[in-house]
Amino acid sequence: MKLSTGVKKIVLDNGLTVLIKENHNAPIAAIFSYVKAGYFNESDRLAGISHLIEHMFFKGTRKRGVGQLARETKSLGGFLNASTIYDHTLYYTVLPSKNFAQGLDIQADALMNSIFDPDELQKETEVVIQEAKRKLDTPSAVATEKMFELAFEKHRMRRWRIGTEDGLRAFTREDFLSFYKNLYRPENIILVVVGDVATNAVLNEIEKRYADFEKGSLLKEESPPEPQQSQFKYNIVRGDVQQSYLRLGFHTPEIFHADTYALEILAFILGHGRSSRLFQVIKEEKELVHSISAYNYSLEDLGIFVVDATAKPENLREAEIALFSEIAKLCTDSVTAEELTKSRNLLESLLAFSVESVSGQASILASYEALGDYRLAETYMERLYEVSAEDVRRVAGKYLTLKNCSLLEYVPEPFQQDHLVGAAEIESELRQHRSISKRNAPVEKREPVPKPALFEIISPNSGEKGIVRHMLSNGLTLLIKENHQVPIVSMGVFAKGGRSREIAAISGISGLNARMLLKGTRSRTAAQIATEIASLGGGISLSNDPDYLHGTMSILSKNFESGWDIFADILSEPVFPSAELDKEKKNIIAQILRTKDDMFRYPLQMFYSVLFRGHAYGFPAQGREETVNLISREKLLDWHVSQYSPDNLVVSVVGDIDTNKIKEFVEQRLCRGNSPRKSFKISPIKNPSEIELCIEKRDKNQTALVLGFSGPRYTDEDYYKLTVLQNVLSGLGGRFFEELRSRQSLAYQVSTFLVSRLYGGAFLAYIATSPEKEEQARGSLLKEFEKLIIDPISEQELKQSIRYTTGTHQIGLETYSAQMVQFAHNELLGRGFEEVERFKAKIEEVTANDILATARKYFDLNRYAVGMIRGKKS
Known part of the structure; x- marks a missing residue:
């Protein structure tokens, strides 16, 4: 059965597109609201506003207060989240299917009735600024964004997509309301529901909740087009990094262009996995890089073929020469039948695993419906199977050229080249190794390829x-x-x-x-x-x-x-x-x-x-x-x-x-006899007797801090109590999230984790904040831990966490790989595979007094550990 089989598509009177697909493999449902508005629809002055609107989705509606949407979703046993990218913003809920109607009501309310409270806007702006700082401390993200900035001159792909600190603070509430009114229209939204549901019942719920979503004037600002690149581009960026990050970008066409299919297969052959050409030659044979891969990223109006690698800075130039040599070989010698077969089989496998979960299916349906029709997913994949070796050779020669290349090197601050180089000098050096012989590879006879069983889902x-x-x-x-x-x-x-x-x-x-x-x-x-x-x-x-x-x-x-x-x-x-x-x-x-x-x-x-x-x-x-x-x-x-x-x-x-x-x-x-069993002496774990610190100063935009206490072993009964407590504290609607992020705007990422192992464990909190706010962040973490040893959590918090813990446990077992790991993990650590089924009942036994006693047992404010990267104060 194909993914498209059984999909019900309805366009409501107000223009909202609805896709519903029943999948009864597990009692789970996914609700995806796909808004066709993202970074590309922002003017330069409003750069970053679509992402900030996504954050405000969780900050209250006319009938639900700040944090209430997340808390209600948690109490239903599911989770609610969102993401923003170049051409869309996605809001998604995954939860037990028995609670589908309530989950839909929450998402519909947030989508249509967010109030954009001025005080909350100000707080959330500071949260996003922390997110931007976190991104600046992530070398792979910096390298990719800097390469896009180099490659694109006019198109909005070139902008630092999260926005700048000054730009974000300059937004007014009217800016948000105007952007929302212009783009968050029902005719610009796709609502997808996949899971253990009944189509007619789902449609009734949708019509009831979205009937008042008024159709309006859709005012959609598009990005300026990108002119054709005519010369090689190069830039080098320095920072506090331990190794070098290399990015090469080649302009390619939009997703449904005839050449895109061959470019996708080219990316598989060049840089997908350990068997790819770049991995085998540049990493394994020549040992010039620590990692290397390639992909073709295509959108509705443009594409870019990306090669990324990490290496020692002194090996960068030689690695770049080797890369262009491999491209030249591909252009002259073409690809083998074995490489084509391998790429098709990998593709078929990736597709099979992508539809294993209801959220995977919902994502594919929404993405392709946004491009014109959800059935295009299958058409697109079938076209990939028709790609020939000659097609791959042709597009490599057409697009992977020096004049179409933008090369970005992100290197450690102390690294200095033997002499200053510029784009012209590097291009000249690379061109010697990019020259393509006049001899063309023989054009192979195009054999018919049987169509695969794409997106196969069995009843x-x-x-x-x-x-x-x-x-x-x-x-x-x-x-x-x-x-x-x-x-x-x-x-x-x-x-x-x-x-x-x-x-x-x-x-x-x-x-x-x-x-x-x-x-x-x-x-x-x-x-x-x-x-x-x-x-x-x-x-x-x-x-x-x-x-x-x-x-x-x-x-x-x-x-x-x-x-x-x-x-x-x-x-x-x-x-x-x-x-x-x-x-x-x-x-x-x-x-x-x-x-x-x-x-x-x-x-x-x-x-x-x-x-x-x-x-x-x-x-x-x-x-x-x-x-x-x-x-x-x-x-x-x-x-x-x-x-x-x-x-x-x-x-x-x-x-x-x-x-x-x-x-x-x-x-x-695997059963060819036993070796003599070897005994291993395991050192006992000694809990901290005082406050233990490990701190390192770095030239970073944030201070990243882990603070925590000794915790239970996996087989201890306290494991269940602290698992429930973890979900009281962490995630959207959690205590730490609400206090340190929502109220104090200290961080984008703040979370708690229970780590329980065979011989011991830990309960820890993580936060990344501005270096100027380090003391406030650490003090706030300790204050929240202190509350836990003074008073019990509320009954409402307890019930919500138990439902969330058991619900997400069920969701987490949706895929075969997750089940496989959980069965083995429990068998090895002493609970037996039966724990996977027993877990729900054990969690439901936990009481608020159990949690209070357990918190007092482990959270000693005079004995804990801290690991910290201390950033540089501005």
Whole structure:
């Protein structure tokens, strides 16, 4: 069944377009309001106003006060959020389908009746300014936006889309009302509902709630067109970053242009995944970059082909030369039949996984309806399958030219080139390596390509079975859940232990082990592994978590057996080649540097280092440079054998599979006997005896702060109580959000997290604020924690959080991959896979007095830890 099958489209008398699709695979519904207004519709004076209007969506209506929309949605067991991009603003709710009508009422009220209170506008403007500062501290975002600014001269794509501090503060309430009145008209909005609903009942609810949404005059200001680029452009930007960020942009046509389909396939071949040309040549063979990828971003009136990479600053020029050499090769030698097949299979797989959730389906339907017709999604994908090798070669030569290129380098502040260079000098150097031979590749015979089963969704009555645990003879635990609703499989192999078994001298060995599993086996090289799995439309990822190592595979069910052969091979027959080991050590060190550029992960790492001092939980996730460099191949092999012994493994499989076949496959490949069990001494966790600080000064626009306390283990009963409390405090409508963001305008991002692991845990709060407001932010966090140990939360807060916790737990299990991970996680950490079903009842037992007692147990205001990047005061 195609995604478009069964979609009901209605245009109401006021012009509102409505799409409804029933999907009864899970008791969940998604409500998407897609407003065809975004950054492109703002004049220069109003740059950023559409995003600020999106924020005001949550700030009150005629009948609901500030924060009430989010709190009501939480009490329904769902979540409400929004996003703004160049050509649209999206408001979306996902919740249990039994509460659909109430969720629709909340979203309709916000869309039609927001009051734009002047005081709230002023507060929210300061919040958005904090969001802008956060973006300025995100190197990848700065590099991309600066490249767009370089590439576009007239079009609004060139602007810093969130707006400037002075510009945002200059908006008047009349500006908001005028923009809203001109663009938030029913004829400019698409309302999409997908989920476990009845079409006629949904339509009745929509007609009842949107009948008063008056049709008006749609005044839509469009961006000036972009003139054709005629010369190479270059710019270099410096900042407080640990490595260099490279962006290249090539102008391409709009989404439905005849060349766009070939450009999409070109992006897959050049820069999608580990098997792509750029990854294999520039990263793996030449070791010039730490990461590299490519994509074609196309909108209704323009497109841009982007290559992004990270590298050492001294390698940038050589990497750029290598990139243009690869483009030249593609233009002369064309692409292989194998590359085309691989791209089509990857595309088919991505599409299958994109419709696994109701929100994924709603997003696709809304996006293509905005472009003219929701059925264009399937037409567009079918056209991609018709692309030939000659089409790819032709568009590469047509668009990936130097005169059409804008190159942006974002480098560390201290880095200085040997001599000053400009665009002309760089262009001359690159041109030597971009010259295309007069010889053309032979034009291949265009063979007909069978149309794929795009957006395939199988009826729920095709069968879903419960999960079953199988204990194999050698101790391996196998968890299987058959579900034939979507033709995909998610599989994971989990090894208990992970980073918790590391000692300081080998910190980073788990991460190195995970990386090296993809670097070669007895029968396959690293390149063969990457190419073979991609050719099947599959993906394999390896990770090192605090309490376990795991490899996961997602693949179309028709290709599962071939994919399993590769997956089992890398887990059971790795060889850890010495040359590849040296490369991966360099990549890990680059990742360590990248973490220091991350204003969330780095202060969190600093926090863990003092909270879990002396325990493996306090070690950096990727290890330390000095320890990683000392890990030998022999030590790595020994570590792998000790972790991947069958009696230490949990294998979890969910999807369109046959239980008996899975058992047979696992027994053949992962059950070849046990190694002698190795004992690991785990250091005890010592809770802080005082206030412990880890602070680093940086030239950043914000101060990012993590403050928190020791917390329960995953198997402790306190885990449930603090899970409920976390959802009282965090997110839209939460205490911390309402106080520190909505009332005090201290931050864009403020949140709380419960982290519960096998041997211990933490309860923490995160905030990123202006350096001048650091003391106020820290004091406000502590004051909110203090309230929790004085008085119990209200009954209303308790009920709302319990409904939200249980509802979002249900929503979070919508995809096969989420189920697969949760089953294994609970099995490994001691609760058993049954916890996934038991969780709701345990949460519903929590009382306000339970939470008060638990808060008093853990939130000692004289014993906590802080990790902080202290920004530079203006």
